Amino acid sequence: xxxxxxxxxxxxxxxxxxxxxxxxxxxxxxxxxxxxxxxxxxxxxxxxxxxxxxxxxxxxxxxxxxxxxxxxxxxxxxxxxxxxxxxxxxxxxxxxxxxxxxxxxxxxxxxxxxxxxxxxxxxxxxxxxxxxxxxxxxxxxxxxxxxxxxxxxxxxxxxxxxxxxxxxxxxxxxxxxxxxxxxxxxxxxxxxxxxxxxxxxxxxxxxxxxxxxxxxxxxxxxxxxxxxxxxxxxxxxxxxxxxxxxxxxxxxxxxxxxxxxxxxxxxxxxxxxxxxxxxxxxxxxxxxxxxxxxxxxxxxxxxxxxxxxxxxxxxxxxxxxxxxxxxxxxxxxxxxxxxxxxxxxxxxxxxxx
Amino acid sequence: xxxxxxxxxxxxxxxxxxxxxxxxxxxxxxxxxxxxxxxxxxxxxxxxxxxxxxxxxxxxxxxxxxxxxxxxxxxxxxxxxxxxxxxxxxxxxxxxxxxxxxxxxxxxxxxxxxxxxxxxxxxxxxxxxxxxxxxxxxxxxxxxxxxxxxxxxxxxxxxxxxxxxxxxxxxxxxxxxxxxxxxxxxxxxxxxxxxxxxxxxxxxxxxxxxxxxxxxxxxxxxxxxxxxxxxxxxxxxxxxxxxxxxxxxxxxxxxxxxxxxxxxxxxxxxxxxxxxxxxxxxxxxxxx
Numbered sequence: 001x002x003x004x005x006x007x008x009x010x011x012x013x014x015x016x017x018x019x020x021x022x023x024x025x026x027x028x029x030x031x032x033x034x035x036x037x038x039x040x041x042x043x044x045x046x047x048x049x050x051x052x053x054x055x056x057x058x059x060x061x062x063x064x065x066x067x068x069x070x071x072x073x074x075x076x077x078x079x080x081x082x083x084x085x086x087x088x089x090x091x092x093x094x095x096x097x098x099x100x101x102x103x104x105x106x107x108x109x110x111x112x113x114x115x116x117x118x119x120x121x122x123x124x125x126x127x128x129x130x131x132x133x134x135x136x137x138x139x140x141x142x143x144x145x146x147x148x149x150x151x152x153x154x155x156x157x158x159x160x161x162x163x164x165x166x167x168x169x170x171x172x173x174x175x176x177x178x179x180x181x182x183x184x185x186x187x188x189x190x191x192x193x194x195x196x197x198x199x200x201x202x203x204x205x206x207x208x209x210x211x212x213x214x215x216x217x218x219x220x221x222x223x224x225x226x227x228x229x230x231x232x233x234x235x236x237x238x239x240x241x242x243x244x245x246x247x248x249x250x251x252x253x254x255x256x257x258x259x260x261x262x263x264x265x266x267x268x269x270x271x272x273x274x275x276x277x278x279x280x281x282x283x284x285x286x287x288x289x290x291x292x293x294x295x296x297x298x299x300x301x302x303x304x305x306x307x308x309x310x311x312x313x314x315x316x317x318x319x320x321x322x323x324x325x326x327x328x329x330x331x332x333x334x335x336x337x338x339x340x341x342x343x344x345x346x347x348x349x350x351x352x353x
Numbered sequence: 354x355x356x357x358x359x360x361x362x363x364x365x366x367x368x369x370x371x372x373x374x375x376x377x378x379x380x381x382x383x384x385x386x387x388x389x390x391x392x393x394x395x396x397x398x399x400x401x402x403x404x405x406x407x408x409x410x411x412x413x414x415x416x417x418x419x420x421x422x423x424x425x426x427x428x429x430x431x432x433x434x435x436x437x438x439x440x441x442x443x444x445x446x447x448x449x450x451x452x453x454x455x456x457x458x459x460x461x462x463x464x465x466x467x468x469x470x471x472x473x474x475x476x477x478x479x480x481x482x483x484x485x486x487x488x489x490x491x492x493x494x495x496x497x498x499x500x501x502x503x504x505x506x507x508x509x510x511x512x513x514x515x516x517x518x519x520x521x522x523x524x525x526x527x528x529x530x531x532x533x534x535x536x537x538x539x540x541x542x543x544x545x546x547x548x549x550x551x552x553x554x555x556x557x558x559x560x561x562x563x564x565x566x567x568x569x570x571x572x573x574x575x576x577x578x579x580x581x582x583x584x585x586x587x588x589x590x591x592x593x594x595x596x597x598x599x600x601x602x603x604x605x606x607x608x609x610x611x612x613x614x615x616x617x618x619x620x621x622x623x624x625x626x627x628x629x630x631x632x633x634x635x636x637x638x639x640x641x
C-alpha cells in the first residue's frame with residue numbers, strides 16, 4: 001500500500017516537473033505568424049508543444065496586464081508598444097542575449113529594436129516581422145488616391161474606409177505636413193497636432209462609408225467594390241491583388257508607416273527555454289521564408305527572403321521603389337500616456353455629426 | 354433533530370446560488386469599484402479619488418453617448434413590444450395545439466444560432482451589394498445600388514431582431530393565463546375590441562409586458578456586437594466605449610467607472626419604468 005502511494009506520488013512528480021527537454025510553449029501572436037507547417041517542424045525537432053493564441057497589439061497588453069504577465073510564454077507586440085507597457089505595467093522580462101543566436105538577425109534591425117525596447121537599461125524585444133500600413137486602392141476606380149488626405153477627395157466620396165485608430169491619426173498628420181513622431185515627447189505640441197488632425201478627420205467624415213475594425217472586414221469591402229480606397233496594411237493589399245489585379249497596396253507620398261513585430265517574454269512565462277528555442281528556430285532562413293509566405297510580410301532574418309514566392313516579391317517591388325522604402329516612417333516607442341490623448345481625439349471624431 | 358436536518362438541507366440548497374452571487378457578481382463588482390476609484394497620476398502610481406467619475410460628467414461626449422444609448426434602447430424596447438405583442442397574442446389566444454407549438458418554435462429557431470451569425474445575416478441582406486439592394490435593382494425600383502447598412506435604422510432593426518424572443522416568451526405566458534371567458538364576457542357586455550384590449554387584456558398582461566421590457570431594455574443597453582457591426586460612423590454605444598477604455602486605451606480606471614455608472618443608471622431607468630407603470634419588481638418577476 002505504502003509503496004503504491006509512494007510510486008503514484010513519484011509518477012505525479014515526474015509528470016508535473018518542468019523537464020527541460022519538452023515544454024509547452026504558449027504563444028501569443030498574430031494570425032499567420034505561426035503556420036501549422038512551422039509548428040509541426042518545430043515540434044518534431046525540439047519535442048516542445050506549441051499552443052497558439054492570435055491577438056493584436058492592444059489585446060496583447062490587456063491580456064498580459066490582467067495576469068501581471070502570466071498565462072503566456074512568448075508574446076509578439078510591435079516594437080513601439082513595449083517600453084511604455086513595461087514602464088506602466090511591468091509585464092515583460094528582459095531578453096537574455098546569451099540564449100539567442102544573434103547571427104540569425106539582420107544586424108541593423110536587431111540594433112534598432114533593441115534601442116526602442118530598452119527600459120531601465122535592459123532590452124525587452126527582438127525583431128521578427130516587419131511591414132507597413134498605407135493605402136490599399138482600387139487603381140482603376142480611384143487611381144488619384146496617392147496620399148492619406150486624398151481619401152477625403154470628393155471623387156471617392158462614400159467609397160472610403162479607414163480605422164479609427166492611432167495609425168490613421170499619424171498618417172493624416174504626415175500627409176498634412178506635420179511631424180507627429182517628432183512631437184511624441186512634447187504633450188502640448190502633440191495635442192496641437194491632434195487637434196488639427198481632428199478637424200480634418202471630422203470634415204472628412206461624410207466621405208467615409210464605415211470605419212473598419214478587422215482585416216477581413218476591409219478586405220471584404222474592397223473585394224465587393226463597395227470601398228475603392230482605404231487605409232490598410234500592405235499584406236491585405238497584396239492578398240487582394242492576387243484575386244483582383246486592380247487592387248493593390250500603394251505607399252503614400254507622405255510615407256508608409258513602418259512597424260516591426262517582436263518577440264517579448266511575458267514576466268511570468270514558465271517555458272523560457274522553449275521560447276528561446278522557438279525564436280532561434282523561426283529565424284532560420286528557410287523557416288522565415290515559410291512564415292513570410294504565410295503572413296505576407298518579410299522578416300528580420302538574414303537571407304529570410306531567399307525562398308519567398310516570386311509573386312509576393314513582385315507585388316512588394318511594385319508597391320515599394322527605393323524612394324518609398326527610404327520614406328517609410330518607422331514608429332518610435334510610444335511614450336506612456338499618449339494613448340489617452342489620442343483616445344479622446346478618436347472618441348470626439350467618432351461622435352461628431 | 355428534524356429541524357437541524359432541514360436547516361442543513363436549506364443551507365446546502367442555498368450554497369450554490371450564494372456561491373454564484375458572491376464569486377461571479379459581488380466580488381468582481383467590489384474589485385471593479387476599487388479600480389474605478391483609483392486615479393492614475395503617473396506610471397505605476399495611483400491615488401484614491403472620484404476623478405474618473407468626474408470625467409464622465411465633465412466630458413459631454415461620454416454623457417451624450419450614455420444618453421443616446423439609453424434612449425435608443427428605450428426606443429428599441431418600445432418597438433419590440435409593438436411587434437411582439439400581436440405575435441404573442443396570436444400564439445396564445447388564436448391558435449391551438451400543434452399550430453401553437455409550431456409557431457412558438459418558429460420564433461425560437463433563429464436563436465439557435467449565435468448572435469454574431471444573426472447579425473452577419475442582416476449585413477448580407479442590407480449591404481450595398483446585398484440581397485435587398487440587388488432585389489430592388491432587379492425590380493427596377495432603383496437605378497443604382499442602395500446602401501442600407503451603417504445607420505441607426507439598421508442598428509434598430511438588429512436590436513429588435515436580437516431581443517424579440519425575450520419579449521414574446523413572457524407575453525405568451527401571461528396571455529395564456531388569461532381566461533377566454535373574460536374576453537367573451539367583455540363582448541357580451543357590449544365592449545368593443547379596443548376597449549377590451551385596453552380594459553381586460555393589457556391590464557392582465559402588464560406583468561409580462563413589464564418583465565419583457567426590462568429584459569429587452571437590459572439586453573439592448575448591454576449589446577455590443579449589433580451597434581458595432583450594423584451601426585454607422587457616429588453610432589457610439591456605451592458598451593463599445595467601455596471596451597475601448599479597457600482594451601485600446603489601457604485605462605481600466607475610467608472603464609471601471611463607466612461600468613459602474615452603466616449599472617447604476619440602467620437600474621435607475623428600470624426603477625423609473627416600474628414606478629411609471631405602477632408595477633413592483635416582485636409583482637413582475639414573481640408568479641405571472
